[in-house]
Amino acid sequence: ASEMLPRQAAIDALKGGDGTLVLRRVTVPVACLADESLKAAADAEGAVSCDVTISSGKITDVSIHDPEPLPGLGRLDARGSMLWPAFVDAHTHLCKTHAVPRCRNPSGSINDALACEVTDQPRWIEPGDVERRMDFALRSCLHHGTRAVRTHLDGTNAPEEALRDRIYQVFDAKRAEYATKGIVLQGVANLYLPLYADLPEMAARHAKDAASHPGVVLGAYCGDVSHGEPGDTDRHLDALFALALQHGLDVDLHIDENNNPECCGVKILCGALERARAGGYSGSVVLGHVTSLALQTPATQKEVVERLAVLAPVHVVCNPFTNLGLQDRRGTEPPIGKLVPRDEPRTPTWRGLTLLQELRAANVPVAAASDNVRDWWHPYGDYDPLQVWREAVAMGHLDTAPHEGDWADLVTGSAAGAMGVGGGFIAAGEPADLVMFPGARKFSELLARPHGDRVVVRAGVATTTALPEFSELDDLVDGRAVVIDTAQDILRGATKKD
Numbered sequence: 001a002s003e004m005l006p007r008q009a010a011i012d013a014l015k016g017g018d019g020t021l022v023l024r025r026v027t028v029p030v031a032c033l034a035d036e037s038l039k040a041a042a043d044a045e046g047a048v049s050c051d052v053t054i055s056s057g058k059i060t061d062v063s064i065h066d067p068e069p070l071p072g073l074g075r076l077d078a079r080g081s082m083l084w085p086a087f088v089d090a091h092t093h094l095c096k097t098h099a100v101p102r103c104r105n106p107s108g109s110i111n112d113a114l115a116c117e118v119t120d121q122p123r124w125i126e127p128g129d130v131e132r133r134m135d136f137a138l139r140s141c142l143h144h145g146t147r148a149v150r151t152h153l154d155g156t157n158a159p160e161e162a163l164r165d166r167i168y169q170v171f172d173a174k175r176a177e178y179a180t181k182g183i184v185l186q187g188v189a190n191l192y193l194p195l196y197a198d199l200p201e202m203a204a205r206h207a208k209d210a211a212s213h214p215g216v217v218l219g220a221y222c223g224d225v226s227h228g229e230p231g232d233t234d235r236h237l238d239a240l241f242a243l244a245l246q247h248g249l250d251v252d253l254h255i256d257e258n259n260n261p262e263c264c265g266v267k268i269l270c271g272a273l274e275r276a277r278a279g280g281y282s283g284s285v286v287l288g289h290v291t292s293l294a295l296q297t298p299a300t301q302k303e304v305v306e307r308l309a310v311l312a313p314v315h316v317v318c319n320p321f322t323n324l325g326l327q328d329r330r331g332t333e334p335p336i337g338k339l340v341p342r343d344e345p346r347t348p349t350w351r352g353l354t355l356l357q358e359l360r361a362a363n364v365p366v367a368a369a370s371d372n373v374r375d376w377w378h379p380y381g382d383y384d385p386l387q388v389w390r391e392a393v394a395m396g397h398l399d400t401a402p403h404e405g406d407w408a409d410l411v412t413g414s415a416a417g418a419m420g421v422g423g424g425f426i427a428a429g430e431p432a433d434l435v436m437f438p439g440a441r442k443f444s445e446l447l448a449r450p451h452g453d454r455v456v457v458r459a460g461v462a463t464t465t466a467l468p469e470f471s472e473l474d475d476l477v478d479g480r481a482v483v484i485d486t487a488q489d490i491l492r493g494a495t496k497k498d
Contacts (some may be wrong), residue, residue: 046405057459080441107331209339237272319371327352
């Protein structure tokens with residue numbers, strides 16, 4: 001007989017109803033526990049053997065596993081199955097997802113991704129295009145066990161009003177639809193950072209539009225700020241935070257997503273945020289990517305980390321898959337990044353990961369997210385936070401810092417903090433929104449396989465969903481491939497230079 005929990009036994013036990021169910025002998029990551037006495041029982045991997053009681057869709061008790069349980073309660077012996085809170089994916093791009101078959105990036109670089117984006121964007125206005133691709137992605141999120149998603153609303157910065165309206169229309173509809181299915185959907189309205197100061201009327205309209213749609217925060221693509229005149233980026237960020245303060249909006253930035261050691265926009269951001277905080281701005285600020293921080297001198301890194309630590313609420317979100325693919329990539333050219341010759345054989349030497357360990361050591365919250373999935377920025381992925389987390393652990397050597405369990409909040413509690421949605425813990429009073437892994441009793445097993453047999457639990461009930469089939473999208477991509485003009489001069493945010 002198998003010593004592992006049969007998947008069907010978990011599904012049969014998690015049927016909901018009015019009764020109480022005790023999940024006995026589940027293995028919970030230490031970062032997903034709130035009780036310090038439970039955390040103290042963690043093993044070398046950072047996991048704790050627990051009994052978790054569920055009643056009326058909520059967690060009512062979490063305790064150290066008791067081999068001699070009280071009689072009379074419904075019980076399921078989970079046989080050590082790992083149990084996580086439902087996932088949170090705090091940085092995605094659902095407007096351009098699953099379009100890579102019709103617009104392949106010829107070099108894989110950021111420069112060519114921008115050229116792809118301006119080439120493909122006119123198709124987003126076609127009836128059903130964005131809607132169907134976004135819905136496909138959200139169904140995948142549900143299936144993998146995700147309860148909250150933040151998407152950057154590419155297209156809301158377009159000069160064409162029809163495209164801006166279409167993106168907001170689709171976002172509003174999907175936000176309402178998936179709220180009933182168990183996903184909180186948020187959006188980020190991005191603008192190329194200099195435009196906040198250089199085109200104030202456009203920026204004012206952009207911020208007003210963002211504020212008129214529930215669940216949308218204000219964002220910017222900051223680009224490589226080393227090319228500007230001294231003081232320019234301060235002025236740009238001040239204009240952004242002034243609009244965020246005026247409209248009461250949180251902020252979410254793409255910042256320092258490049259390979260240039262001379263670019264440290266986050267240092268300038270610290271000054272701008274210090275001024276904004278002094279001026280009354282109390283909103284949450286999420287910093288996405290921050291990859292070139294890893295290329296700064298130790299003194300600069302230390303200064304930035306220490307300054308960020310006292311500017312809370314500030315969250316840093318890394319995107320392991322996308323930045324491993326984009327950074328140090330052949331075809332990178334100024335002003336997007338430091339030159340990497342397009343046609344010379346060259347293996348990358350840098351992982352493109354920000355300072356996860358240093359930031360966390362200074363109590364700056366860090367998270368990890370899917371970012372781009374099957375588009376010209378990253379051609380693979382499926383919105384599975386377990387895969388994202390595995391990549392972050394491997395790239396950042398987090399398994400010994402001090403152990404895997406300490407980092408499980410990258411895609412749960414810390415990601416929830418970045419989105420401001422709360423939760424992300426297995427604790428009394430929390431909703432019983434969970435992901436159980438019958439095929440894994442420890443992290444070395446969890447990180448060994450994809451775990452398509454996971455059991456996704458919502459309000460104490462096991463859900464049964466199927467992954468959508470890629471063939472659903474064939475008519476949107478087949479026979480529609482285009483040749484990309486890589487000589488175009490495109491700025492971040494797919495902003496044409498003119």
